[in-house]
Amino acid sequence: MAHQHIAFIGAGNMASAIFGGLIDGGFPADHIIAACPDADLLDAVAKRYGVKTTIDNAEAIRQADVVVLAVKPQIMKSVCEPLKSQLKDGPLFISVAAGLKVDTLDHWLGGGQSIIRCMPNTPSLVGAGASGLYGNARVTDTHRTTATELMQAVGIVEWVEEESLLDAVTAVSGSGPAYFFLMIEALEEAGVNRGLPLETARRLAIQTAYGASKMASQSEQDPAQLKRNVMSPKGTTEQAIFSFENAGIKAIFDDATRACSDRASEMSDEFGKI
Numbered sequence: 523m524a525h526q527h528i529a530f531i532g533a534g535n536m537a538s539a540i541f542g543g544l545i546d547g548g549f550p551a552d553h554i555i556a557a558c559p560d561a562d563l564l565d566a567v568a569k570r571y572g573v574k575t576t577i578d579n580a581e582a583i584r585q586a587d588v589v590v591l592a593v594k595p596q597i598m599k600s601v602c603e604p605l606k607s608q609l610k611d612g613p614l615f616i617s618v619a620a621g622l623k624v625d626t627l628d629h630w631l632g633g634g635q636s637i638i639r640c641m642p643n644t645p646s647l648v649g650a651g652a653s654g655l656y657g658n659a660r661v662t663d664t665h666r667t668t669a670t671e672l673m674q675a676v677g678i679v680e681w682v683e684e685e686s687l688l689d690a691v692t693a694v695s696g697s698g699p700a701y702f703f704l705m706i707e708a709l710e711e712a713g714v715n716r717g718l719p720l721e722t723a724r725r726l727a728i729q730t731a732y733g734a735s736k737m738a739s740q741s742e743q744d745p746a747q748l749k750r751n752v753m754s755p756k757g758t759t760e761q762a763i764f765s766f767e768n769a770g771i772k773a774i775f776d777d778a779t780r781a782c783s784d785r786a787s788e789m790s791d792e793f794g795k796i
């Protein structure tokens with residue numbers, strides 16, 4: 523893996539979360555090149571991470587074994603089409619764009635490309651990412667191993683057998699960090715309403731989210747049982763949990779993830795016209 527050269531097209535939140543996590547995990551920064559039109563952003567990225575940079579996407583992919591497409595879905599077509607004349611040995615493409623299908627990307631890239639769609643998330647930056655992956659028919663076992671190793675360097679990897687399931691992955695883990703940040707925000711505000719200083723409420727809320735997540739990831743008990751373990755009969759927690767349940771917390775998550783996944787599928791029509 524470390525001998526591969528990786529080009530990132532786009533150097534924003536998601537690209538920097540992935541290459542930042544890779545470098546922290548020991549991947550050589552000089553095997554990474556990031557491209558975007560903003561020279562100031564590239565200067566900042568080069569300073570912070572030590573990666574090579576260019577404002578020329580075609581130059582970025584020239585030596586690349588793997589090309590990570592990390593631009594907004596809206597502009598993916600205009601980014602891919604000019605690259606097709608530059609493709610010789612066919613690097614492995616990994617697109618992190620929400621909604622855009624492998625066939626659409628392949629068409630924009632001139633056809634016959636090996637393309638993996640990946641739905642990562644921003645905790646990749648701290649080595650705690652979660653990615654869902656799906657590959658087109660040209661993707662070989664070697665490609666799958668490369669993509670798995672790449673994304674495992676920044677978190678966990680789950681392959682899905684049907685492309686449409688990536689919309690569900692988006693709804694759970696791609697967009698998921700925002701749900702947990704929202705919960706931390708809400709818990710911190712509730713703590714302030716109960717009289718705690720903001721900084722104290724924030725530290726307690728963040729550490730509690732971290733502790734619960736760490737326990738859930740290490741325990742043999744499922745999350746529902748871990749929840750019950752905190753709920754002493756006639757104690758305090760059950761009052762809070764009853765209050766959440768009466769407010770329809772599970773239906774709220776069901777509705778929110780449906781809206782998210784529906785939007786991913788809509789984006790495929792909106793931005794994926796060939």
Ligand SMILES: NC(=O)C1=CN([C@@H]2O[C@H](COP(=O)(O)OP(=O)(O)OC[C@H]3O[C@@H](n4cnc5c(N)ncnc54)[C@H](OP(=O)(O)O)[C@@H]3O)[C@@H](O)[C@H]2O)C=CC1
Nearest residue numbers: 532533534535536558559560592593594595618619620642
């Ligand atoms: N943010 C997230 O949590 C997640 C995002 N994604 C996906 O990642 C992709 C990128 O999102 P995100 O990182 O948040 O967005 P950002 O806006 O942070 O990053 C997009 C990057 O693309 C660059 N860019 C714009 N035009 C071009 C171009 N013509 N050539 C090369 N680079 C260009 C931008 O540069 P400039 O600033 O100069 O415009 C910027 O660096 C999206 O497709 C999104 O669906 C997937 C999972 C999670």
Ligand SMILES: O=C(O)[C@@H]1CCC=N1
Nearest residue numbers: 619620692696697698
């Ligand atoms: O909000 C978005 O569209 C992107 C995709 C998943 C997370 N962020």
